[in-house]
Amino acid sequence: MDRPQSYRFHQGxxxxxxxxxxxxxxxxxxxxxxxxxxxxxxxxxxxxxxxYYSGFLYCxxxxxxALVVTADANVTFSAGIDAAQPWxxxxxxxxxxxxxxxxxxxxxxxxxxxxxxxxxxEGDHISLAQKALLDEFLSPKSSKDIAPATMIQRMHKxxxxxxxxxxxxxxxxxxxxxxxxxxxxxxxxxDVAMAGRDAMELEIAKRFPDAEYRDTWxxxxxxxxxxxxxxxxxxxxxxxxDILSLNTFPMISGYYTALERTLFVEEVDxxxxxxxxxxxxxxxxxxxxxxxGASCAEVTEKIxxxxxxxxxxxxxxxxxxxxxxxxxHYYGREAGLELREDIDTVLEPGMVISMEPMLTIAxxxxxxxxxxxxxxxxxxxxxxxxxxGYPYGPDFNVVG
Numbered sequence: 208m209d210r211p212q213s214y215r216f217h218q219g220x221x222x223x224x225x226x227x228x229x230x231x232x233x234x235x236x237x238x239x240x241x242x243x244x245x246x247x248x249x250x251x252x253x254x255x256x257x258x259y260y261s262g263f264l265y266c267x268x269x270x271x272x273a274l275v276v277t278a279d280a281n282v283t284f285s286a287g288i289d290a291a292q293p294w295x296x297x298x299x300x301x302x303x304x305x306x307x308x309x310x311x312x313x314x315x316x317x318x319x320x321x322x323x324x325x326x327x328x329e330g331d332h333i334s335l336a337q338k339a340l341l342d343e344f345l346s347p348k349s350s351k352d353i354a355p356a357t358m359i360q361r362m363h364k365x366x367x368x369x370x371x372x373x374x375x376x377x378x379x380x381x382x383x384x385x386x387x388x389x390x391x392x393x394x395x396x397x398d399v400a401m402a403g404r405d406a407m408e409l410e411i412a413k414r415f416p417d418a419e420y421r422d423t424w425x426x427x428x429x430x431x432x433x434x435x436x437x438x439x440x441x442x443x444x445x446x447x448x449d450i451l452s453l454n455t456f457p458m459i460s461g462y463y464t465a466l467e468r469t470l471f472v473e474e475v476d477x478x479x480x481x482x483x484x485x486x487x488x489x490x491x492x493x494x495x496x497x498x499x500g501a502s503c504a505e506v507t508e509k510i511x512x513x514x515x516x517x518x519x520x521x522x523x524x525x526x527x528x529x530x531x532x533x534x535x536h537y538y539g540r541e542a543g544l545e546l547r548e549d550i551d552t553v554l555e556p557g558m559v560i561s562m563e564p565m566l567t568i569a570x571x572x573x574x575x576x577x578x579x580x581x582x583x584x585x586x587x588x589x590x591x592x593x594x595x596g597y598p599y600g601p602d603f604n605v606v607g
Contacts, residue, residue, distance in 0.1 A: 210307045213315035215300075218291045222417045223262040223298055224460035229367050230298040233260055233360070234281055240356045241276075247324035249276045249353055250316060250341065253332040255539030256357055257283065258461040259532075263297035264419075265289075271312050271337065275319045282319050284312065296419065313344035322346040327353030355543075361532055362544045363557045368462070369585055372531055372559055374414055375457050375464030376583050376594040382407040382455030383466045383597040386427060391607045392447050392472055396432070400425040400440045407457045415459060422458035422535060427451070429472075433577035434567050436467075436525065437536070445607070447473045450576035461533045466597055467563060467581030470604040478573035480601060482519075486566050487600045489513050490580040493527055493546075493562040497584050497591045503550040510546075510564060522568055524577075526550075528561040531583060558586045 223230070237260065241249060251257050251274040258264045263283050265272040273284040281299035287306065294301035304315040320326065323346055328338065330352035341350070364372065385406035389399045403425040412420060428438050429445050433452040445451070451470040456463060469483055492513055496506045510527050514520040530544035543552050544560060554560070563581035568574045582595040598604070 211305060212308060212311040213302050213304045213318070215294075216291050216303050217294045217301065219295045221295055221297075223296065224371065224418070224462075225262065225367050227298065229365060230260065230262065232365065234276060236360055237276060237357070238278060240353070240360070241278075241327065244327070244351055244353065244356065245325055246327040246351055246353060247277065248320040249274075249327035250320065250345075251276070251329060251357075252337065253329050253538065254535075255361070255461070255533045256329060256332075256354075259357075259361055261297040261299055262460070263293050263301075264461045265293070273312070273316055275316055277319065280319060284315050310340060310344065313340050317344050320345055323348050326350045329354040329357075358541055358543055362530055362541050362552075363555065364532060364559055364585075365557075368532060369557070369559065371459060371462050372464055372583070372585075373594045375459050375462055376466070377596070378407050378410045378414070378457040378459070379455045379464050379466035380595065380597045381410045382425065382457065383453055383468065386425070386453050386455065387470070387604075387606050390445065390451065390470065390472065392445050394445050395442045396427050396429055396440050396445070397442050399445075400427040403427065403453075403455050407455060411457060411459055418460055424456050424458075424536075426454040426456070428454075428577075430576070431570050434570070435577065436565060436579060445472050447607075448476065450475075450479060450578070452577055452579060454581075456536070458535065461535070462531075463534050463536075464531060464583060465561065465581055466595060467579050468597065468599055468604060469578045469580060470606055471601075472607045473605070475601060475605050476574075479576065482522075482566060482568060482574040483578055483601060485514075485517055485519055486564055486578040487580060489564045490562060490582070490599065493564060494582060494584060494591070494593065497528075497554060497560060497562060497586065499554055499556055499586055499588065499590075502553050503544065503546050504548055506554075507546050507548050507550075511548075514564075514566075519566055522566040524565055524567050528563050531559040531561065554586050556586050556588050560584060560586065 285293035389402035527546035530541035565579035
């Protein structure tokens with residue numbers, strides 16, 4: 208049998224998160240950057256950039272995937288195990304590489320890029336081993352890290368992206384209300400988390416009947432488990448007076464949104480209430496600072512001062528917010544748009560960013576636990592638009 212190194216297998220109807228014009232607009236901006244940088248072909252290997260420029264969100268499972276963009280082509284490369292799904296869910300051409308022979312992946316890519324060209328790659332994603340294979344099979348004249356430029360492009364959202372992110376924020380609120388309804392003393396964290404996740408997945412399916420459904424999740428923590436923002440769910444049973452951390456994360460076609468809230472079971476003690484109210488005040492102050500023309504570092508320093516004046520800055524555990532778009536807890540990050548001291552990016556209309564101050568008080572101390580509020584804001588021409596709807600603070604979130 209003559210077994211090919213690669214082939215095209217296209218069947219079914221194409222279904223994409225956005226209209227063709229959206230992808231063409233993204234590719235046009237990318238190609239302008241390629242011309243400015245002197246890049247002949249980009250070889251994208253990350254989930255976030257492949258999804259951003261093609262719509263296809265791959266499942267690696269140990270196999271490499273790619274999107275190649277040249278002046279006149281955009282082609283995804285996928286493994287045979289996926290059959291035609293990458294073509295149905297991607298914009299542009301798709302080539303399937305086979306595993307009959309090692310490195311058919313790179314042979315397929317070379318058939319589009321050619322040899323001796325200037326290749327753009329993602330320095331923050333491609334491994335040393337794969338970069339060596341890129342050099343071996345593509346024999347580039349030179350290579351250039353294109354990841355920083357693509358991150359800047361992704362930070363500026365189109366109207367279509369903002370509409371999808373807004374829908375995601377609405378779904379996150381649905382999960383929040385489902386979680387609130389499930390909270391009571393004696394219930395396990397995992398049971399509450401599943402209630403929120405199920406509600407969000409049903410809501411996504413209602414709003415986006417043609418989408419793929421995967422990766423939506425909840426982190427719901429109680430008591431000492433609230434000390435970290437990314438602590439996983441456990442089977443701990445809720446107790447009266449527990450501090451709770453509600454975190455809903457709907458995923459829609461690779462786009463991540465979030466809702467995060469502090470709650471208490473049935474009652475909140477005076478020491479905890481004082482810390483909670485201070486964090487809420489910082490949250491409200493921080494949201495007022497998210498204006499076009501403000502830099503991430505400036506916003507961060509002002510909130511630092513707010514906490515320092517209340518002798519709380521030492522309890523801060525991370526930055527105050529980050530960008531939204533094609534990202535997830537296991538892929539992608541627009542690190543140039545984070546509210547930290549070392550980020551000097553200036554906020555511009557069309558950017559989407561969270562405000563999420565968090566204070567962690569050590570176990571055994573008055574007010575022990577992790578306090579965090581989180582809203583998503585779209586930067587506008589003259590301010591911001593808060594697209595999160597679930598209420599924050601003690602008046603609504605002492606529950607059970």
